[in-house]
Amino acid sequence: MPFEINELNLIYLLVGVSAMLFAEAGYLLFFRSASYRSRVNRRLALLNVVGANRQDLLVQLRRERGLTSAGAFRLPLVAFNRLVLQSGLTLGLARFALVVAVGATIAFAAVLILRGNLIEAVLAAAFAGIVMPWIGLRMKRARRQRRFAGQFPDAIDIIVRSLRAGHPVPIAVSMVSREMPDPIGSEFGIVADEITFGADLETAMRNLYFRIGQDDLPLFVTAVAIQGTTGGNLGEILENLSAVIRGRFKMRRKIKALAAEGRASALILSSLPIGIFAMIQIVAPDFYSSVWHFDMTKLVLACAGVWMATGNFIMYRMVNFKV
Numbered sequence: 027m028p029f030e031i032n033e034l035n036l037i038y039l040l041v042g043v044s045a046m047l048f049a050e051a052g053y054l055l056f057f058r059s060a061s062y063r064s065r066v067n068r069r070l071a072l073l074n075v076v077g078a079n080r081q082d083l084l085v086q087l088r089r090e091r092g093l094t095s096a097g098a099f100r101l102p103l104v105a106f107n108r109l110v111l112q113s114g115l116t117l118g119l120a121r122f123a124l125v126v127a128v129g130a131t132i133a134f135a136a137v138l139i140l141r142g143n144l145i146e147a148v149l150a151a152a153f154a155g156i157v158m159p160w161i162g163l164r165m166k167r168a169r170r171q172r173r174f175a176g177q178f179p180d181a182i183d184i185i186v187r188s189l190r191a192g193h194p195v196p197i198a199v200s201m202v203s204r205e206m207p208d209p210i211g212s213e214f215g216i217v218a219d220e221i222t223f224g225a226d227l228e229t230a231m232r233n234l235y236f237r238i239g240q241d242d243l244p245l246f247v248t249a250v251a252i253q254g255t256t257g258g259n260l261g262e263i264l265e266n267l268s269a270v271i272r273g274r275f276k277m278r279r280k281i282k283a284l285a286a287e288g289r290a291s292a293l294i295l296s297s298l299p300i301g302i303f304a305m306i307q308i309v310a311p312d313f314y315s316s317v318w319h320f321d322m323t324k325l326v327l328a329c330a331g332v333w334m335a336t337g338n339f340i341m342y343r344m345v346n347f348k349v
Contacts, residue, residue, distance in 0.1 A: 067211030068116070069203060084219040087212065090116045097220075097233065109160075112239045113167040114209055122159075130155030170209050171240045175275060177210040178242055182268040189261040195250075196221045213237060228254055242271045285345035292341040296334060 072083055085095045092110045094100055099107040100119060115122060133154035138147035181202045188198035196218060203215030213234055220230040228251045235243040249267055253260045306313050317323045 069212040069215040288345035
């Protein structure tokens with residue numbers, strides 16, 4: 027047989043896996059709830075490290091996100107600093123800059139060694155040091171905002187139940203920070219800490235929107251600000267707001283499902299020429315060898331790439347909607 031299994035080794039493997047599963051079951055069985063709660067979100071985990079000093083915890087969370095200890099931007103590049111802040115990156119600006127510099131250096135050295143062209147190496151380093159971090163941060167911000175949008179109605183429900191139980195708004199906000207995972211748990215924890223150290227509720231909520239940038243947050247901030255100015259039943263207002271946000275969330279999902287055909291068409295039409303070209307190169311490597319050295323070939327390929335990118339952009343705009 028081309029492949030034989032040693033029964034004794036298989037038994038040893040299964041025994042080892044069983045022991046690991048048994049140890050995990052015992053760990054989860056006797057896992058204390060307090061230890062579990064400390065791992066609900068990053069803020070609670072850091073609270074055990076920093077200790078009971080919530081001011082030091084607030085300063086550390088701000089510095090991790092690219093802010094000063096007072097909550098202002100650390101870099102003069104406001105757009106980039108806002109992107110780093112809203113992406114939820116916890117490396118800090120110094121470590122992030124070091125990682126980007128190392129990546130750009132590796133790209134420069136790799137292209138210079140493989141291609142031997144200084145201009146191409148500089149372009150590769152610029153792409154790895156500028157374009158790729160920007161694209162990565164935008165993707166990370168979009169993913170974080172989607173997660174926040176999915177958690178936000180549940181957080182509002184927790185606040186509503188806490189208000190109906192007779193708790194004040196700061197206590198209701200702190201309950202969200204203890205019960206919800208990231209990103210919303212740590213963000214509402216920062217709101218609770220800012221209120222504790224002197225910020226008013228409206229300012230803390232506006233800082234929350236400043237750190238997240240999600241589309242549903244202005245409704246929440248406006249509702250809290252109006253209630254703080256004119257009074258009213260905040261619990262009822264937030265309950266209605268939760269229903270509205272859930273409706274918008276369902277509408278976004280419905281639109282995404284209806285636009286799935288367009289996205290699939292764009293993916294297939296974009297990948298088909300590249301896939302066919304790769305298959306031809308594998309099956310008949312000499313098929314394009316007679317035309318590679320012509321400048322017209324490179325020009326035609328460049329025009330085809332631009333035309334394909336234009337079509338992809340048009341299809342992307344057709345299947346993406348703001349709700």
